[in-house]
Amino acid sequence: MKVWFLGTGTSQGIPVIGSTHPVSLSSDHKDKRLRVSVWIHWENYSYVIDCGPDFRQQMLTSKCPKLDGILYTHEHADHTAGLDDIRPFFFKQGDIPIYAHNRVIESLKKRFDYIFQEVDKYPGVPTVKINKVVNGQPFTIGNKTVMPIEVMHGNLPILGYRIGDFAYLTDVKTVEPAEQEKLKGLKVLVVSALRHEPHNSHFNLEEALHFIKTINPERAYLTHISHMMGFHEEVQEILPKNVFLAYDNLEITI
């Protein structure tokens, strides 16, 4: 299975519009971060986790040829705003499956009412096939089993996903012990780390590193990164040997 980091930035992306922060002005391609998402593909299967405002650009850059489904972590705009841009996949493939918690589906219905409209639908509007995800109930994508993992994004319970020896958790602030149990024996853990300073709904770097130590995967990749984290190259140098700062268009094999 391959995992392509489509975006590794926090909600504003890097560079931040109008920002003169040195990281926003950096010419290192690893300091340019679109909104967070990954493309997971194996054999002939192809899925993304989240579908943010940079989805179109991410599909073009990665040359993703087809989309078998979208797994949503939560309803915030940086994870959902790109849904309309599934149109080219819809035209070729028909209804696109989405996998999300019921609360997220209800939010998508409000944000994209025209996509979910059942009568008098405007021609050219995409249609999705709804798959409700319930924590504690594994589901199948292609020929693989996905285990939902509930994490807390501040006060909001949201979902991460484990697929085999790989797990993807973003926008994390706390994880209950029972959910941590589901993360044993991982080869690769992707987890969010916003910046150095604490934040009320996101791990900072210290909290993310502590969590990684507890879960003890073979390798970990940090994502959902703010410009306030600093330059990619400098931050990578202070990380433990098995922890990497992800960057856009990095592809890893699991």
Ligand SMILES: [Zn+2]
């Ligand atoms: Zn986010």
